[in-house]
Structure formats: structure tokens, C-alpha cells
Amino acid sequence: MSKQTKVQIREVAIPNVTISACKLRRAYNGKFGLQYGAHLSGDGLAELGLKEAGDGGYWYSTNAKYGAMDVTVPPVSIQDTDGNDIEDDLENGATAHVLFELRDYPAGVRKDGTKFKAGTNVRIVAVRALDFDTKKSNQDRLSTALLQLEVDSDTATSSATAVNF
Numbered sequence: 589m590s591k592q593t594k595v596q597i598r599e600v601a602i603p604n605v606t607i608s609a610c611k612l613r614r615a616y617n618g619k620f621g622l623q624y625g626a627h628l629s630g631d632g633l634a635e636l637g638l639k640e641a642g643d644g645g646y647w648y649s650t651n652a653k654y655g656a657m658d659v660t661v662p663p664v665s666i667q668d669t670d671g672n673d674i675e676d677d678l679e680n681g682a683t684a685h686v687l688f689e690l691r692d693y694p695a696g697v698r699k700d701g702t703k704f705k706a707g708t709n710v711r712i713v714a715v716r717a718l719d720f721d722t723k724k725s726n727q728d729r730l731s732t733a734l735l736q737l738e739v740d741s742d743t744a745t746s747s748a749t750a751v752n753f
Contacts (some may be wrong), residue, residue, distance in 0.1 A: 596692040599713065601685060605630040608645075608680040610723070612664040612712065615652035624663060625649035626712075628686070636688060637708045650711055666715040674717060682720035687713045 609627040616623060628638070629645035638646035653660050666674040666684075678684070691709040698704060724732070 595694075598690050598692075600632075600636065600688045600690060602630065602632040602636075602688065603685045604718070605633065605684055605686045606645075607678050607682045607684055607686075607715075610678040610680070610682065612715065613666060613675065613677045614663070618649065620651065622652035623649050624652050624661070624712075636690065636710050638710055648710070648712060664712050664715055666717055668717050668720075674720075674722060676722035676724075678715075678717060679721040679723050683718045684720065685716040685718065687715075689713045 606629045607626050608629075609625070611623075611625050613624075616625065618625070626648050627641060627645050628648055629643075633646050636646070638648055641647050651661060652663075666678065668674060689711045691711070693707060693709065695706040696704060
């Protein structure tokens with residue numbers, strides 16, 4: 589039986605992070621199952637230990653569900669500057685202050701006998717969005733287009749013309 593060592597936990601707040609490819613509220617199916625993730629850029633991110641992206645930014649990803657345990661991880665808390673909850677993912681280019689939780693863990697041995705190196709697990713705990721739009725569903729976009737055309741969603745006929753976005 590292995591000796592348990594205490595995991596060191598610390599929090600780091602990084603202001604003015606640019607967020608793209610945001611999937612912090614709605615999980616996606618990645619190569620390790622359901623995940624949350626985003627592309628982040630800004631000062632102070634290099635020290636966290638995130639995977640570097642080819643464009644100078646960093647990739648963040650974490651499990652949204654833990655495999656065989658059938659445990660669902662709640663999405664990241666995102667609020668605007670007034671403290672109102674934002675239920676949708678942020679659109680590319682959003683600017684936000686981000687709170688990270690860093691868990692330093694020691695080297696060890698997995699249950700299957702394979703060894704792993706000491707490292708740091710990075711998790712986004714909270715996001716305070718400063719300058720942002722939220723991602724829209726196709727139905728939201730259709731509703732917006734219909735409003736611009738002044739077409740009632742329930743009517744079957746109209747003399748309206750197309751709207752380009």
C-alpha cells in the first residue's frame with residue numbers, strides 16, 4: 589500500500605485573459621471523454637503549466653465526467669461584472685478575470701502499477717467576464733434573423749427577404 593502525501597492547493601487570479609474556443613459551460617466529447625476547455629491568452633498564464641498552443645496562447649482542458657465512476661463535474665462558474673450568472677459559453681475574443689486552482693501532486697504509482705511524475709493540476713474555478721458576447725445556438729440565430737425580418741415565428745407565410753449576418 590502506498591503512503592498518502594498531502595496535495596498542495598493554491599489559487600491564482602489572472603486578470604484580463606482572452607478566451608477563445610470556450611467550452612467551459614457546455615462540455616464537448618474529446619479524446620478522453622466529456623471535457624470542458626478553452627484557448628487562453630494573456631500575461632501570467634505561462635507560469636501555470638498549461639499546454640502551450642502554437643499561437644503563443646495556452647490550451648485548458650479538464651474532465652467533465654469521470655469515466656466508469658459516472659461522476660459529472662459541474663461547469664465553470666461564469667459571471668459578468670455585476671455578478672450575474674452567464675449560462676452560455678463565451679464567444680471568441682472575450683476578456684475576463686480568471687481564478688485558477690493549482691494542485692501540486694507528488695510522483696506516485698497508479699492502481700495499474702504504472703508510475704507518474706510529480707506535477708500540477710490546473711483547474712479554472714471562476715470566470716468574471718469583462719468584455720464578451722455569448723455563443724448563440726442555431727435557434728437563437730434564427731430567432732434574431734426573424735425579428736430583423738419582422739416575421740412572426742408562428743406564421744407560415746411572409747414577403748420578407750433574406751438577412752445576412
